[in-house]
Amino acid sequence: MVIRPMELSDTLQIPEIAEIMDRLDERPSALHLIGLFGASKALILSQIARRARRPLIIVVPSSVQAELLAKDLLVFCRGSVSVLPERDEDPEIGYQRIACLAGLATKALDLAVVALPAALERLSPPSALLGAAFTLCVGRLIARDELVRALEAGGYRRVHQVTERGEYSLRGNLLDLFPLTHDFGRLEAPDMPIRAEFFGDELLELRAFDPATQRSIGSVEQVAVLPVVEAPLTDKACREATEEPEGDLLQYAASEALWVLADSAGLEAAAHDAARTAPMLDWNDVEKRLSVGSRVFLEEFFPTRPIGQETIIGFRVQTIPAYRGRLTEVIRDLEGWRRQRRRIHLVCRSEAQSRRLADVLKEHDVAVSLGQGIASPGEIVILSRELSAGFHLDEAALTYITEAEIFGARHIPPRRPKPKETSPVSSYQELAYGDYVVHEDHGIGVYKGLRQLTVGGTEGDYLLIVYADYAKLYVPTGKLHLIHRYAGADGNAPALDRLGSASWAKAKERVKASVREMARELLALYAARQVIQGYALPPDTTWQREFEAGFPYEETPDQLRAIADVKADMERDRPMDRLICGDVGYGKTEVAMRAAFKAVIGGKQVAVLVPTTVLALQHAQTFSERFVGFPVTVEMLSRFRSRKE
Numbered sequence: 001m002v003i004r005p006m007e008l009s010d011t012l013q014i015p016e017i018a019e020i021m022d023r024l025d026e027r028p029s030a031l032h033l034i035g036l037f038g039a040s041k042a043l044i045l046s047q048i049a050r051r052a053r054r055p056l057i058i059v060v061p062s063s064v065q066a067e068l069l070a071k072d073l074l075v076f077c078r079g080s081v082s083v084l085p086e087r088d089e090d091p092e093i094g095y096q097r098i099a100c101l102a103g104l105a106t107k108a109l110d111l112a113v114v115a116l117p118a119a120l121e122r123l124s125p126p127s128a129l130l131g132a133a134f135t136l137c138v139g140r141l142i143a144r145d146e147l148v149r150a151l152e153a154g155g156y157r158r159v160h161q162v163t164e165r166g167e168y169s170l171r172g173n174l175l176d177l178f179p180l181t182h183d184f185g186r187l188e189a190p191d192m193p194i195r196a197e198f199f200g201d202e203l204l205e206l207r208a209f210d211p212a213t214q215r216s217i218g219s220v221e222q223v224a225v226l227p228v229v230e231a232p233l234t235d236k237a238c239r240e241a242t243e244e245p246e247g248d249l250l251q252y253a254a255s256e257a258l259w260v261l262a263d264s265a266g267l268e269a270a271a272h273d274a275a276r277t278a279p280m281l282d283w284n285d286v287e288k289r290l291s292v293g294s295r296v297f298l299e300e301f302f303p304t305r306p307i308g309q310e311t312i313i314g315f316r317v318q319t320i321p322a323y324r325g326r327l328t329e330v331i332r333d334l335e336g337w338r339r340q341r342r343r344i345h346l347v348c349r350s351e352a353q354s355r356r357l358a359d360v361l362k363e364h365d366v367a368v369s370l371g372q373g374i375a376s377p378g379e380i381v382i383l384s385r386e387l388s389a390g391f392h393l394d395e396a397a398l399t400y401i402t403e404a405e406i407f408g409a410r411h412i413p414p415r416r417p418k419p420k421e422t423s424p425v426s427s428y429q430e431l432a433y434g435d436y437v438v439h440e441d442h443g444i445g446v447y448k449g450l451r452q453l454t455v456g457g458t459e460g461d462y463l464l465i466v467y468a469d470y471a472k473l474y475v476p477t478g479k480l481h482l483i484h485r486y487a488g489a490d491g492n493a494p495a496l497d498r499l500g501s502a503s504w505a506k507a508k509e510r511v512k513a514s515v516r517e518m519a520r521e522l523l524a525l526y527a528a529r530q531v532i533q534g535y536a537l538p539p540d541t542t543w544q545r546e547f548e549a550g551f552p553y554e555e556t557p558d559q560l561r562a563i564a565d566v567k568a569d570m571e572r573d574r575p576m577d578r579l580i581c582g583d584v585g586y587g588k589t590e591v592a593m594r595a596a597f598k599a600v601i602g603g604k605q606v607a608v609l610v611p612t613t614v615l616a617l618q619h620a621q622t623f624s625e626r627f628v629g630f631p632v633t634v635e636m637l638s639r640f641r642s643r644k645e
Helices: 015-026 038-052 062-074 091-105 116-120 124-131 146-152 235-243 262-278 283-290 326-337 349-364 403-407 477-482 503-530 542-549 557-570 588-601 613-626
Strands: 029-032 056-060 081-084 111-115 134-137 166-173 174-177 196-199 202-209 217-220 222-225 258-262 295-299 310-312 317-319 343-348 369-371 380-384 392-394 398-402 436-439 443-455 458-466 470-476 484-485
Touching: 015 029, 015 038, 015 310, 038 056, 038 111, 038 258, 038 295, 038 392, 056 062, 056 166, 056 262, 056 484, 062 081, 062 111, 081 484, 111 116, 111 343, 111 477, 116 262, 134 202, 134 262, 146 166, 146 174, 166 380, 174 202, 235 343, 262 283, 283 343, 326 343, 326 349, 343 349, 343 403, 349 369, 349 380, 349 403, 349 542, 398 403, 443 470, 443 503, 458 477, 477 484, 557 588
Parallel strands: 029 295, 029 310, 056 111, 056 258, 081 111, 258 295, 343 380, 343 398, 369 380
Antiparallel strands: 134 222, 166 174, 174 196, 196 202, 202 217, 317 392, 392 398, 436 443, 436 484, 443 458, 458 470
16 A cells, blocks of 8 residues: 555646636636536536636525535635525524635635525625625734724624634633634634734734634734624615615626536526525526526536537546445456556545555455545546546546445434533633632632632632531632532432531542442452453454444544454453443444454354344444444344244
8 A cells, every 4th residue: 555645737638628717718608518527517517717817606596416526626626615595593504605705705715505595595795795794913903993883883792701703702801703814614724713802902813713712722923803794784784775775696706707517407406496485586597697698507417408509528437336345346346447547536434444455455466546536547546536426528538435334324413512621720711600619728619700809908809609607718819720510410409508517528539439449359350350361352353344444434533443452352362351331323233244244254153232122223224334344143032033043
């Protein structure tokens, strides 16, 4: 296996691309590109964008298709790609729309993929949106009352503590802001709130910070801030609204932009459906306005409507068969294509899956490289990207195959945030009035806000914590490290400790004694286990890697760590004793299945014990489905099975 950096090739020879560019350079024209399926559209569009040196605006029938095409474009493009979905109640969709519209208006986008309903919606004029944008730059003077007015006009909400986009907080000389920027939605872009420190009206410093911990991460020099509403209420926007009440997408697009219309019949049907649900621009009128410039039509099949003297360019694109884990067939076809000097690309969603596939192919004597661009003729490259489907493009002897076509469809469950452990409070702003807190020396109390006190002639800020019998404890802000949030297991309100009593000290001592006793027992147990000879299973085999590569989900980092730890235990000649903990749906069964497979391939039998007959049936079905294609027998034993069975 070779690992080498690769760049997207500017010298990829597709004869039809040269003809397309010649036609576009001649005069305003309409080109029909026929025969492009799935992700092959993204490849051709990326080649056009690279040579056209002007923005491409691609209109597709729906928001779902727009997202899919944008992901495909990211495999082939080195420029910026953005999506303009149709309006939705989800604020994240609104932010995505604003970032895309601003990128179009400022000519900062190379490619924009637009859902047809979004192309027909009536919009605020570009001047209204851009007029509400501003830039925070270190060293500049900016009046904070004007800054607050600009944020309020742009739709930002003032809160006590900034945790979500569209919020800001002003405390003395500090401004916390979670801005919407031009980079919103781009995979490689950072996505953090910022903390601005002022001295008077001078902006001294900008720092990104973690919204979960409120701790600074690093300094930045400037931040471009977009409004978080499409119709900002700045004075200028309100004045212009009376003169130019409405705009549309064509006003945001650059005059030299190249418009690409994908699936004419689908666009017409989507326009008809959109017109029935809300007042929209007429699609026929929009097409007439676009006809003054060059347009490109993408069609899978020859169009049924008359196209007159318009140019038609055809492509020979073939789909990839679904191998469904039949690696023998995959390897046979790869070797055949290699002999034909095709450029072969295997596309995996993650680097871990890419390396796993590379190891499997290497053990079958198939030479591959891990890269990031176009393969050389006769070479096989594995890319860590996300492609909707593979294809053969005969004109360039190109082949793309996705892991879903090799192993079967993979499902990507939404990532759930890990539960946070309790830690010392780093700022009083992390506490809300009425929160239960734990003082390391005095126990459980209730936080009752911040107080200013004068002690020993010195004025300072103190946290007020109330204990049982309304006893009060004032904690200076310099002692915040002694205070933790209370985190009870059952969610019920805890009993408050008595200030000055020995109950808290005794409770801590009881816990320490219990921990020491548990440690002694564990030490004795594990000392005994270390002298017992166990059975060491062999290292992973080719079948093990093939089995793991067929997992139909994306592994989480915790899941991968648990799998590695379990397999390391199994390869040691000491008795194994490991507990895997996780909530429902976090992948514990897959950890067990990989361990079971390793044991069976190592010559052992495996028994999986479950508490109920229903779970026995479910696990038997799951194990049977995952072990298909391997010489492993899976059976179930429960009260529903006869004595003979």
